[in-house]
Amino acid sequence: MSLLSNTATLLGKELRTEFRSRELLTTTVVFILVVLILFSFAINPTSEESREFGPGLLWLAILFAASLMLQPCFLREQTNDTLSSLRLAVSDPFAIFLAKLIANTLFLLLTEILMLPLFAAFYNIPILPKLHYLLLVLLLGSLGISIVGTALSAISAQARMRELLLPLLLLPLLTPVLIVSATVSVSLLDREPVVQWKGIGFLAIFDLIFLTALWLFGEYLLEE
Amino acid sequence: MPSLSPTGLRFENIDKRYGGLFALRRVSLEIAPGECVVLAGRNGSGKTTLLRIAARIVRPTAGNLSFPGATSDSVANPRPGYVAHTTMVYDELSAEENLVLFAKLQNVPQPAARAEELLHEVGLYDRRDSLVRTYSRGMRQRIAIARALIHRPAVLLFDEPATGLDPIGFSWLAKTLGEVHRSGCTVVMSLHGESEISALATRAIQLDAGSVVADTKTGASLHSILTFRGA
Amino acid sequence: MMKRIILGAVALLFVIAAAYASFFIAPTERTMGDIQRIFYFHVGSAWAAMDVFFVCFIANLLYVWRREQKYDSVGVSCAEVGLVLTTVVLITGPIWAHPVWGIWWTWDARLTSTFVLWLLYVSYLLLRSLIDEADRRALLSALFGIFAFIDVPLVFFSIRWWRTQHPSPVIMGGAGSGLDPTMKKVFFFNVLAMHLLAAFLVVERYILEKTRHDVEQLQREAEAQ
Secondary structure: OOHHHHHHHHHHHHHHHHHOHHHHHHHHHHHHHHHHHHHHHHHHOOOHHHHHHHHHHHHHHHHHHHOOOOOOOHHHHHHHOHHHHHHHOOOOOOHHHHHHHHHHHHHHHHHHHHHHHHHHHHHHOOOOOHHHHHHHHHHHHHHHHHHHHHHHHHOOOOOHHHHHHHHHHHHHHOOHHHHHHHHHHHOOOOOOOOHHHHHHHHHHHHHHHHHHHHHHHHHOOHHH | OOOOOOOEEEEEEEEEEOOEEEEEEEEEEEEEEOEEEEOOOOOOOOOOHHHHHHHHOOOOOEEEEEOOOOOOHHOOOOOOOOEEOOOOOOOOOOOHHHHHHHHHOOOOOHHHHHHHHHHHOOHHHHHHHEEEEOOHHHHHHHHHHHHHHHOOOOEEEEEOOOOOHHHHHHHHHHHHHHHHOOOOOOEEEOOOOOOHHHHHHEEEEEEOOEEEEHHHHHOOOOOOOOOOOOO | HHHHHHHHHHHHHHHHHHHHHHHHHOOOOOOOEHHHHHHHHHHHHHHHHHHHHHHHHHHHHHHHHHOOHHHHHHHHHHHHHHHEEEEEEHHHHHHHHHHHHOOOOOOOOOHHHHHOOOOOOOHHHHHHOOOOHHHHHHHHHHHHHHHHHHHHHHHHHHHHHHHHOOOOOOOOOOOOOOOOOOHHHHHHHHHHHHHHHHHHHHHHHHHHHHHHHHHHHHHHHHOOO
16 A cells, blocks of 8 residues: 555655664753753652652653654755655655654654663662563653654744744643653552553553544645 | 656646735646746746646645646646755755655656666766765756656656756756657746747746736747746 | 624623622532632633633634635634633632632642643644744644644543542532532523623634734735735
8 A cells, every 4th residue: 555655665764864863862862861860860859759750750851852852853854845745756645744753753762762771770660570561651652742743843843933832832732641651650660560551541542543633634734 | 668648737727825915816727748838937926836836735725737638547646747946855865765765655666776767867876875965056956857757757847947057057957858858748847038948948938926927829929928028 | 793792791791790690699608618609700711711612623623624714713713712711710720729728729630631721722822923924824723723622631531530649629529519509500600601701702803803814905905006
């Protein structure tokens, strides 16, 4: 199907571009690291508090990092008006979004996985026991952030003050992701871990709803 | 190699409004398959907008655009080739990578081979692995044209093709456009003044303030249109 | 013109009557005392705000579909009026909470959701101010408005299900639940009054927006001569 092959081709382009320069990945990793460290300076948590607040702070750091990382998403396509040539070439404009949101999810996930050991060390939280569930939450949460972020990045790229605008648009919209991901993560990393399936289900539904919205309205986001 | 199915362009009462300003006002034009049309007019007369609408990048506010003669599988998406002021390719990728990308996206059979073919045609084969970022102005024009032609379009749209080209680049462009036209492609290009390139035209149309004011088809002279005195 | 004046007069009348009813007709609440009376105004505004935002959502959808200027004008009018009403909710909340529970703010589900709602529509208006070209502005803000409204139930439920860990004072224990019959009447009267006020404000703002567009159009036509 043309949509899938277009998406695969574009995804290849997104990944190739990023892995050639690695600028997004490195800056995002460093940013999350800095934020996590600063949090511990600001709060100076005890070991119990670390366990309770740590995951929430991690998700907050991920959100902030994502709102920066997602800015170039559509801005890059403005340099040489490649957005126009892409729109001309693909059969379904949704492929452009799909490729970008998958790439963004992968980048976020990659930085999160790189950060996990450091997070575990700084906040003294063992992450191995429920690692597979933790990864699931990271995946669903990052997917939600990417879906909404990619859509809004297309909007903010067409406005002034886009660097400030994207976080302003994005962060309120993502409050459900922050709340649920943080809560489920806290439960998973507790002394007696609990898997909150309701929360995981909620994240999946959030992702599905916004993916559908993007599918329905995506082409209008790219219109001229 | 599949032969081009000659395709024309039909604009019916096209309006394009930006806010309250009309960039195009009730433009109706019929361009026959195989024509080589020059669009002339002052800056801001609507040439770029008309070309972008023909390229289907911009939606008209009102009116209808169709491609008479397009084959059944390309009726839904006739995909004109479009060249404008920017290359519309990725600076961080090489010329070859760019062409293969656009070939794959448009389901061109044997994308790698086609990309190579085009690189030879535009004379960039030796620099195919260099990132487009490193290209000179003339080379950027060539990669832009290669990108536009990668899928063998039946219609080629060119917005001020010669901007920034030196005389050698200019001659090369005139030769290439001539070849493309001769192979059956319908060409529509916006130009300033008379030149080697305007000499390729079979028809000229002058736009002013978003409307068609002169057309060689209805008797205006090519020379007067190209010097904006057709109306 | 006449209809506008009538709407305005009726709205004003109802608001005054509703205020009177809240202060003098409704019985004093047993535990909270007179400060509870603000509940009628607070919740009335909240319901009116939600309905106004819903109209904004419909207008946004219609704009994306039809691209007619009037839908954009309705959208921005609703967003602004809705934002004002939401601000009222956020201010009356603490005014109510402080004498009763000694705190200025409580992270109960409704109040927190209202705050996020407020942020979303502030962003909507901010986005509009940062896009110069009218058609782009209308389309992009309509699309953002659609995404924002879809988010609202998700925000509400995520807060309700996962952020009620501490026992928090319930600002409103369900509409009309266990409310004294007189209180119920006063309550719904307030809801009606706030809706009428909202309708009047939206109409006036819409006409203002339409007039602005007409003036711009005339200016452009004059310049083109």
